[in-house]
Amino acid sequence: MNSLIVKSPGLLTTIQDLGRPGYGAIGVSPAGAADPVALRLANLLVGNEPGAAALEITLLGGTFVFPEGGTVAITGANLSPTLDGQPLEMWASNPLPPGAELTLGPTKNYARAYLAVAGAFQVKLFLGSASTHLLSGTGGFEGRALRKGDILRFSAPPHKIQKRRVSQSLLTSLKPRKVLRVTDGPQAGQFSPEAREAFAHQTFRVTEESDRLGLRLEAPPILSPESANIITEGVSLGAIQITPAGQAIILGVDQQTTGGYPKIANVIGIDLHRVGQLRPRIDIRFERTSFAVARALWIERERLLNSTEHLFT
C-alpha cells in the first residue's frame, strides 16, 4: 500500500470525485468536484477511472509527501507545483520516487487544482461517493478538509504508467472563460425587461464570500420581481438566483438542494466546470443562449471526454 502524508494541507484541500446525484429526496446535495472536467482528466492521465477519488486543492496549495512514491497528475488551476524543488509538469502524468515531496503554491490564475494518484485514494464511500460535503461533515476523509499529519492510502498499480499529456487542443477548448453562457432560469419571465437587460449586460465581480456552496457576485442590484417570494423548490447546479437585495448568487456543487429565491438564469452544462474555477475579485459576464445549443455543446464535450484517443499526446 502506498501513502500520501499531508505535511501542510494548504487553504482548503478535500477529497472529491464526481459526487452523489440521486439522493435529493433525503436532502443530500450531489457535491463532487467543483471542476469535474479537471478531475476526470487528472484521473485519466494516471490510468484511473475518470470518477475516482482525487484531491481538490483550493487557491493555495500545500505540501504532500509520498514515502513509497507513486505516479501523480495535477490539473486545473496553476498552483506552481514543484517536485523536490523542481517544477512539475501540469496536465501530465509524473512518476514520483520514494520519499518525493510535492509542494503547491498560491494560485496564479484560477481557483482549484486536482491531484490524482495512480491507483486512486481509498476512502470510505458515503452513498456511493468519496466526495467530501463540508456542510454536513459527510463523505471524503472523515467528512472534513485535510489537516497536517493526515495519511491517505492508495494501492499503486504494479505496472508502469505510460507518460501522458493532455493535448494542446483540448486544453484550449477547456480554457476558463470570463463570459459564462446561460439559459433562462425558471423565473426569468417574472423579471422586468430592465432587470433582464441589466443582467445580460453588466459586469459582475466574484466576492470573497464564495465557496463550494455558491459564488456571491457584486454588481449594481438586479431588481427582483414583485412576487419575489416563490414557494421553496428544488434548485439546479449553476442556477443564478437573485436575493431580495438584488444580489446574484451562482449555486455551486455543495448547494442547498432547495431554495426560495427566483432564478433568472442557469449556467449551461459545459461552462459549469468554469464556475468551479472562478476566484474572488474576477470579473465575469453572462451571455444568453438556447437550450438546444447548450445541449448540442454538452453532447459534443461528453463525446470528446469519453474518447480517450483524442485527449492525450
Next chain:
Amino acid sequence: MRCCAASDQSVLLYLGEEISLATHERVLKLLRLLQKDPPAWLRNVQPAYCSLMITFDACRVDHAEVESTLRQFEQRAESFRQPKSRTVEIPVCYDAELAPDLEEVARAHNLKSKDVVRLHTSRPYHAYFLGFAPGFAYLGDLSDQIATPRLDVPRKKVPAGSVGIAGKQTAVYPFSTPGGWRLIGRTPLALFQAGRKPMELISIGDQVRFRSISRKEFSQLASV
C-alpha cells in the same frame, strides 16, 4: 401540471401553485412512481412543497422528451396507491439552555415559554420534503400563534438536534450547520445516520409529533 425548463439538464414540474396537502400528495405519488420505475435518463429528483425538480442525462434525452414521459408518469401516478403515512415521534427537551430563542419567541407572541411548548407539541406535522442538509425535513404547518420569522442574522453554527421554527414551518437540524431558524429546543436523536435503514429519521410524507422531555431524559436518551 406545468413543466418548465430549469437548466439545460433539468426541468421543474409544478403539480400545483400553492402549499397544500392535496398538491403535496400528488408530488409524493409521482416521486414514489419515479423511484419505483426510474427512466434510464433520470439523474436526480428533488421534491418540494408543490414541485419536483428533475435532473436528466442530456446525452440521452431533451426537454420535450422528458416532459412527455413525465406527463405519462403523472397520469399513472393518479391511480398509484400510497402506503399509509408513518408517524414519527421526536422527543424534545425545551429547557432554556437547549432552547436559546424560546423566550424571545414567547415574548414576541405575548405568551409564556410553556405555552409555546404546548402549542408546538399539540399537533402533528406533515413532512413536506427534505432539503438544506441530509435529513433536514421541512415540517408544517405551525400554529399561527407561534409562527415567527427567521433570525435577521443566521447563526454560524447550530448544534445538531436543534429544533427550529421559521414562519409556519418547523424542523430539526440533523448536523451542526449554519442556520437562521429560531431554536426552541433540542432532540437527543440522530436525524441522519449513514448505514442506518432508512438513514433519515423523518422521511418525506411522514407525520411527525414532538414530545416534551426533561433534561434528565434528554441525557439518558443521548447516551444510548
